[in-house]
Amino acid sequence: MPSQADTASFGTLPTAHDITEVERLLRSRRYGDILRSQPELVHAASQHLAPVIASGEANLGQRVWHALLSEPVDMIIRCMTADDADGRLLRSNNPFSIIIGQSMIDKRRELWREAKAVLGQSNASD
Numbered sequence: 001m002p003s004q005a006d007t008a009s010f011g012t013l014p015t016a017h018d019i020t021e022v023e024r025l026l027r028s029r030r031y032g033d034i035l036r037s038q039p040e041l042v043h044a045a046s047q048h049l050a051p052v053i054a055s056g057e058a059n060l061g062q063r064v065w066h067a068l069l070s071e072p073v074d075m076i077i078r079c080m081t082a083d084d085a086d087g088r089l090l091r092s093n094n095p096f097s098i099i100i101g102q103s104m105i106d107k108r109r110e111l112w113r114e115a116k117a118v119l120g121q122s123n124a125s126d
Contacts, residue, residue, distance in 0.1 A: 014119040022115035024091040025081065031096040032077035039073045045095040046070075061093025069095075 014022075035041055046069045052058045053066050068079055068090070080090045 014116075018119060019115045021088065021091075022118050024094070025087075026114055026118070027097070028080045028091050028094060031094070031100050032081060034100055035073050035077060035096070041096065041099055042069055042073060042076065044099050048095050048099060059093065061089050062095075064089060065093060065095055 046066070049058070049062055049066050049069070052062055058066065064086070068076055071079075079087065080094060080096075081087060082090075
């Protein structure tokens with residue numbers, strides 16, 4: 001069953017923002033699957049954040065991620081896929097989008113279409 005983040009929260013048609021949020025959630029779920037089999041990526045994400053944290057110029061999301069990356073993998077996955085404001089903050093600053101990524105344009109389009117389908121808008125144009 002879709003969570004609240006999987007469905008449009010206002011209006012009759014989801015906006016591009018709604019679709020983007022669901023796409024981030026779907027991507028984070030995929031990252032979670034990868035993290036379960038490759039937990040060493042947590043260390044890579046921590047190293048990725050280290051310079052910005054050390055500089056004192058980290059944004060709130062980066063600071064939250066920095067603290068979260070010391071937790072067990074299952075906790076990290078639960079937090080980044082949570083259907084709340086903290087989950088959305090983590091998804092908007094997700095270091096795994098750099099570490100794991102989704103660089104192939106076809107994969108990004110596939111996730112966008114999947115997000116639209118989850119929101120019931122699969123026939124709309126890209």
